[in-house]
Amino acid sequence: MSEADETDDRRFDHTAIESKWQQAWDDQEVFRIEDDADDPEYVLAMFPYPSGEMHMGHVRNYAITDAFARFKRMQGESVLHPMGWDSFGLPAENAANERDVDPRGWTMDCIANMKDQMELMGLGFDWDREVTTCEPEYFQWNQWFFQQFYDEGIVERQTAELNWCPDCETVLADENVKGDNEECWRCDTPIERRDMDQWFFTTTDYAEELYDSLDEMDGWPENVREMQRNWIGKQEGASVSFDLTTGDSVDIFTTRLDTIYGATFFALSPGHEVAEQIAEDNDDVADYIHRAEHEDDELAQTSGVFTGEYATNPATGEEIPVYVADYVLEDIGTGALYAVPAHDDRDHAFAREHDIPIEQVVEPTDDAEIDPADVAVEEQAYTEDGLLVNSGEFDGLTSEEARERFVERFDGEFRTAHSLRDWCISRQRYWGTPIPFVECPDCGYVPVPEEDLPVELPEFVQTTGNPLDAAQEWKETTCPDCGGPAERETDTMDTFVDSSWYFLRYISPDMEETPFDSEQASDWMPVDQYVGGIEHATMHLIYSRFFTKVLDDLEMLDGPREPFENLLTQGMVRKEGAAMSSSTGNVVSPRPFVEQYGADTGRLFMLDAAQPEKDFDWTAEGAQSSHDFLQNVYSLTADFAAGEVETGAGGNVDDYLGREIRATAATATEEFEQFRFNHALQAVRDLVSLLRRYIEATEPSEAILENGLSTVTRLLAPVAPHVAEELWELLDGDGLVAEADWPNIDKPEGYAVERRLIENTREDIRDIIDVADIEDPTHIEIAVAPAWKHRVRELAEEADGDVVGAVMSDGELREHGEAAADFAKEFIGQEHFDDQLPPAEEAAALDRATWLVEREFDAEVDIHDAEDAPDDLVAKATPGRPAINIEE
Ligand code: ANZ
Numbered sequence: 036m037s038e039a040d041e042t043d044d045r046r047f048d049h050t051a052i053e054s055k056w057q058q059a060w061d062d063q064e065v066f067r068i069e070d071d072a073d074d075p076e077y078v079l080a081m082f083p084y085p086s087g088e089m090h091m092g093h094v095r096n097y098a099i100t101d102a103f104a105r106f107k108r109m110q111g112e113s114v115l116h117p118m119g120w121d122s123f124g125l126p127a128e129n130a131a132n133e134r135d136v137d138p139r140g141w142t143m144d145c146i147a148n149m150k151d152q153m154e155l156m157g158l159g160f161d162w163d164r165e166v167t168t169c170e171p172e173y174f175q176w177n178q179w180f181f182q183q184f185y186d187e188g189i190v191e192r193q194t195a196e197l198n199w200c201p202d203c204e205t206v207l208a209d210e211n212v213k214g215d216n217e218e219c220w221r222c223d224t225p226i227e228r229r230d231m232d233q234w235f236f237t238t239t240d241y242a243e244e245l246y247d248s249l250d251e252m253d254g255w256p257e258n259v260r261e262m263q264r265n266w267i268g269k270q271e272g273a274s275v276s277f278d279l280t281t282g283d284s285v286d287i288f289t290t291r292l293d294t295i296y297g298a299t300f301f302a303l304s305p306g307h308e309v310a311e312q313i314a315e316d317n318d319d320v321a322d323y324i325h326r327a328e329h330e331d332d333e334l335a336q337t338s339g340v341f342t343g344e345y346a347t348n349p350a351t352g353e354e355i356p357v358y359v360a361d362y363v364l365e366d367i368g369t370g371a372l373y374a375v376p377a378h379d380d381r382d383h384a385f386a387r388e389h390d391i392p393i394e395q396v397v398e399p400t401d402d403a404e405i406d407p408a409d410v411a412v413e414e415q416a417y418t419e420d421g422l423l424v425n426s427g428e429f430d431g432l433t434s435e436e437a438r439e440r441f442v443e444r445f446d447g448e449f450r451t452a453h454s455l456r457d458w459c460i461s462r463q464r465y466w467g468t469p470i471p472f473v474e475c476p477d478c479g480y481v482p483v484p485e486e487d488l489p490v491e492l493p494e495f496v497q498t499t500g501n502p503l504d505a506a507q508e509w510k511e512t513t514c515p516d517c518g519g520p521a522e523r524e525t526d527t528m529d530t531f532v533d534s535s536w537y538f539l540r541y542i543s544p545d546m547e548e549t550p551f552d553s554e555q556a557s558d559w560m561p562v563d564q565y566v567g568g569i570e571h572a573t574m575h576l577i578y579s580r581f582f583t584k585v586l587d588d589l590e591m592l593d594g595p596r597e598p599f600e601n602l603l604t605q606g607m608v609r610k611e612g613a614a615m616s617s618s619t620g621n622v623v624s625p626r627p628f629v630e631q632y633g634a635d636t637g638r639l640f641m642l643d644a645a646q647p648e649k650d651f652d653w654t655a656e657g658a659q660s661s662h663d664f665l666q667n668v669y670s671l672t673a674d675f676a677a678g679e680v681e682t683g684a685g686g687n688v689d690d691y692l693g694r695e696i697r698a699t700a701a702t703a704t705e706e707f708e709q710f711r712f713n714h715a716l717q718a719v720r721d722l723v724s725l726l727r728r729y730i731e732a733t734e735p736s737e738a739i740l741e742n743g744l745s746t747v748t749r750l751l752a753p754v755a756p757h758v759a760e761e762l763w764e765l766l767d768g769d770g771l772v773a774e775a776d777w778p779n780i781d782k783p784e785g786y787a788v789e790r791r792l793i794e795n796t797r798e799d800i801r802d803i804i805d806v807a808d809i810e811d812p813t814h815i816e817i818a819v820a821p822a823w824k825h826r827v828r829e830l831a832e833e834a835d836g837d838v839v840g841a842v843m844s845d846g847e848l849r850e851h852g853e854a855a856a857d858f859a860k861e862f863i864g865q866e867h868f869d870d871q872l873p874p875a876e877e878a879a880a881l882d883r884a885t886w887l888v889e890r891e892f893d894a895e896v897d898i899h900d901a902e903d904a905p906d907d908l909v910a911k912a913t914p915g916r917p918a919i920n921i922e923e
């Protein structure tokens with residue numbers, strides 16, 4: 036760490052500067068945004084569950100959004116960067132049971148603690164817009180939405196199969212069922228699967244749109260979109276109608292209409308209305324349906340009952356037996372199917388169990404991996420596409436052709452189905468939003484009238500099962516319809532309801548009459564940049580999309596039907612190879628880290644270590660080196676500010692520096708825009724070392740140094756905001772750097788080409804020294820190519836084929852005759868031509884960089900124009916590749 040050693044004298048004290056600047060940001064309300072701002076940049080980090088335990092893995096999320104928000108603010112945008120608490124949920128209830136406190140108090144303590152740590156990190160949130168989902172001011176709107184949705188038919192009661200712990204007498208979420216034996220996480224009792232009446236949001240109504248718009252969401256990573264596609268599960272198929280001996284005509288859904296000639300039985304789901312009709316006069320069927328719907332233990336996949344009825348296969352005219360079978364799901368397709376045991380695994384298993392014939396109607400094509408003779412459908416279904424057999428006049432068609440043709444042939448319709456389920460939002464839990472309904476023995480479920488909202492939570496009671504069920508006094512109420520005695524609904528809402536619209540509440544957090552200001556939300560939405568963990572790729576990110584579409588349909592939002600325009604899923608922070616996690620104690624906590632190194636060090640390290648999407652390992656060395664870098668920049672700036680850097684006349688070198696400073700700002704801006712903070716920071720580091728070399732090797736110009744350091748300071752401000760303020764103050768900058776203007780400038784013209792010329796030339800010098808074994812170069816002569824060679828190259832690039840001919844017939848080149856023709860030959864067959872500087876600018880560019888060459892090789896350097904260079908030297912120069920002569 037030699038750089039750090041040089042700078043021991045001037046160091047900053049992170050503890051002192053961090054609190055000082057946090058206070059200043061507060062006083063100046065830097066992060067506040069007014070309601071009348073016009074369509075601000077909305078930068079959003081997924082709000083946390085306040086567990087109280089925070090580690091650098093969490094901080095990374097906010098360091099990313101904060102850096103981006105600060106960057107946008109400096110670019111002159113108004114920025115909305117809010118924070119809040121996803122504060123309902125099971126852990127609070129557990130903590131309450133374990134520690135004998137109530138969930139509210141525990142949650143509030145955790146929030147206070149986390150907020151402290153966020154402030155310690157210098158994260159710039161607009162705390163005036165803080166949203167806390169467990170407050171009645173927030174969750175009353177969950178209840179209000181629930182009722183609006185109910186009125187629109189988007190809320191339904193349905194039967195669902197759920198995890199039930201008979202000992203705790205409660206439903207468990209999937210994540211609370213532990214181990215291979217599926218035991219209750221709390222009491223280790225094996226759980227049961229129970230069909231229960233629950234509240235649902237009908238997300239399936241939106242399945243198609245949720246699926247189809249993914250194609251246009253190019254601000255989202257493809258992997259997340261693919262996960263959503265799989266979750267929604269679009270199946271393209273057809274529906275066709277079968278006549279039953281009951282007299283009904285029943286629609287089926289199939290993705291394999293090509294197999295219809297092989298249907299050997301027909302199956303209805305237990306909830307299908309025709310199954311229920313049959314059950315009225317058929318005890319076996321009634322019994323089976325009863326078992327399927329109420330039995331605690333799961334029915335086998337091959338379970339089912341013959342109804343005594345038959346269906347006519349429209350393809351063959353044959354009658355096939357009708358079964359009721361549990362593997363047919365009520366809410367997929369039409370809840371009925373024709374079964375082809377030869378070509379579907381589930382149908383095959385069922386047929387074997389019930390002795391139903393298996394008839395092959397598809398065989399592999401010639402180019403398939405399997406030989407047609409090796410297909411044995413009695414043993415195993417052949418589920419691939421192929422060529423039709425045993426299908427009457429259609430034998431020999433491909434599966435694909437058959438699927439097209441059969442739709443018309445059998446009076447069907449093309450149809451898509453989705454495997455997305457409706458969203459069960461009932462939870463038999465205390466710490467959530469009470470579902471605002473009353474159950475009346477006479478009127479059934481009745482919504483709580485709007486003026487009685489919110490339905491608040493009673494005091495927490497420790498009990499097995501649902502505390503709301505035990506809250507007798509709270510539960511007893513009167514029916515809003517008939518005034519008779521009734522009971523409150525004791526289910527609370529899934530906390531994913533809370534997080535499905537919090538980004539709208541941030542827009543108008545104090546609204547008392549409505550959940551958010553529709554006009555403002557329509558203007559401010561969508562969120563421009565959302566950042567969060569990949570674990571939310573499906574549920575949260577689908578539910579929020581669903582909510583946004585529903586609100587748009589209910590005309591509460593006018594505008595984007597997608598909530599999040601751009602999405603970034605940040606990678607994990609690891610430590611010693613394993614993910615940071617509070618539950619394993621493998622963490623770096625903000626507080627002790629900030630005490631030792633400061634918040635800026637942590638922020639810089641996190642953004643510098645890897646692209647935000649990638650995982651990275653937290654190491655003490657990494658943190659130390661980030662810290663050293665900040666101290667290095669500080670000491671450089673402090674020395675300069677104290678007048679201890681000797682400045683002078685400047686010259687050609689200054690042009691070089693000026694161009695590098697501009698180029699660094701331009702590069703960093705591009706990289707920030709793309710969230711490649713590490714690339715931006717590399718450019719800043721390079722500029723800092725260049726400035727140091729400039730000071731050491733030349734008599735630097737004060738103006739250039741000032742410009743360089745001020746640029747470094749502003750480019751660092753989004754990432755290391757406290758140190759940057761300190762630097763800004765040293766440099767006498769106006770106001771706060773957090774509000775300063777971003778150095779928005781273009782790259783100097785021809786910069787990349789110039790840079791390449793200089794890098795290549797230096798590389799060539801090194802090679803020559805190496806190959807010629809030169810010990811101590813004293814004089815380096817560099818000559819650029821004459822203009823006529825540029826002209827030849829130009830012609831070669833334009834010429835189609837006959838390069839030499841083009842050169843020979845060019846008037847300007849006549850005087851160079853032979854030489855030009857020879858040079859032209861070098862380009863024969865060359866297809867790719869890099870950009871080059873014009874002849875006059877090559878020498879100028881090299882001239883600006885002379886000081887770097889002199890410094891590197893400790894030799895005198897001469898740059899020659901073609902005219903004044905020694906003939907034998909210039910003869911070797913080509914455009915973009917100057918000739919070099921080195922003397923010992
Ligand atoms: C006939 C058929 C023949 C089918 C064949 C498949 C293979 P996948 O396969 O996941 O895309 N299906 C239709 N409705 C159903 C329901 N309510 N519950 C369970 N299964 C149902 O799903 C589409 C297939 O699932 C459909 O195509 C249908 O069986 C079955 F060789 O129809 B198929």
Ligand code: ZN
Nearest residue numbers: 475478514517
């Ligand atoms: Zn009633």
